[in-house]
Amino acid sequence: MPIRTRRWNEPTDQGDGERILITRFRPRGVSKAEETWDVWTPQLGPSPELLAAFKGKGREKLPWSGYRSTYLTEMRQQRDRIDELAKKVAAGETITLLCASTCVDERRCHRSLLRGLIETAVERLSKSDERQGAKTPS
Numbered sequence: 001m002p003i004r005t006r007r008w009n010e011p012t013d014q015g016d017g018e019r020i021l022i023t024r025f026r027p028r029g030v031s032k033a034e035e036t037w038d039v040w041t042p043q044l045g046p047s048p049e050l051l052a053a054f055k056g057k058g059r060e061k062l063p064w065s066g067y068r069s070t071y072l073t074e075m076r077q078q079r080d081r082i083d084e085l086a087k088k089v090a091a092g093e094t095i096t097l098l099c100a101s102t103c104v105d106e107r108r109c110h111r112s113l114l115r116g117l118i119e120t121a122v123e124r125l126s127k128s129d130e131r132q133g134a135k136t137p138s
Helices: 048-055 064-090 110-135
Strands: 003-007 018-021 095-099
Touching: 003 110, 048 064, 064 095, 064 110, 095 110
Parallel strands: 003 095, 018 095
Antiparallel strands: none
16 A cells, blocks of 8 residues: 655655655744645644653653554544545555654554554445445446
């Protein structure tokens, strides 16, 4: 599937397609002219509370398993946005999900979780289309 993930400050690649910044907060000190993304969708980033808990701000640091579970729960409210991205991917468009410059481990980043949600949505939408096609007389 044409879903890529990167950090926003990594060089743009010709095959990136639409570059979508999925952080709750816009990178500091980056002018509009220096933006490396096409669109910013902060709703697809972890909530400020979840991000603070994961970074250990103000309390014990939330482990990855708790972060993962809470992020996936938060994203249930973003199903429409996720489905929009899934439709683009299903149509053959490439998207690149961009996270913070400090997020070096993709395996422990919400961008990998979001990619999984989009891939699942592509499968779900595809099966729905197949069922509807079976019901439509030719």
